[in-house]
Amino acid sequence: AQSVTQPDIHITVSEGASLELRCNYSYGATPYLFWYVQSPGQGLQLLLKYFSGDTLVQGIKGFEAEFKRSQSSFNLRKPSVHWSDAAEYFCAVGAGTGRRALTFGSGTRLQVQP
């Protein structure tokens, strides 16, 4: 069965600083990987996804993520954080066949200091 680990429960960065959120997955085959963002009281919004091909994927709001098979990682990055990026970020892996439900990590809460 697949699993996702987000080692950082809470991260604080200054506005304008760069950001990297870590995600490690466990899955026997080629994974489908996702990053979602959840603002307070809101549903989950998809930031970006990786299915195959180029290992560096671009998403919305200036986010990108890099798939590294050798490290079983899919870290999320942003070069310059804005105050509006403060939210909870979830990494997820999908099995991709039949049962297409996602397995989520426990999330990383991002706080942005002015």
Place this chain on the structure above:
Amino acid sequence: EAGVAQSPRYKIIEKRQSVAFWCNPISGHATLYWYQQILGQGPKLLIQFQNNGVVDDSQLPKDRFSAERLKGVDSTLKIQPAKLEDSAVYLCASSLDRGPFYEQYFGPGTRLTVT
């Protein structure tokens, strides 16, 4: 395009009472998912429907939870009787049956508090 609709947005009940949540997926989306998100955790799948058939309900506590999608469109999730540990946000998502992986679109969720 309208998104996934859920109601109610908030519900407070006492333990041992029953409660029902409703979800209307994006028009044309054949697959519907219910997730449970306990505070401080990521969402966990409860049940997955394709049209009106169940694909996966392995993590649904069937002694107290039930779900249906009778006409392959909207869906209802019920808890009877509720326990304190059922306090969570219940998220509904839907996806098109097209492409290598079906991108899921989430509703705003229903926040349940059991006292």
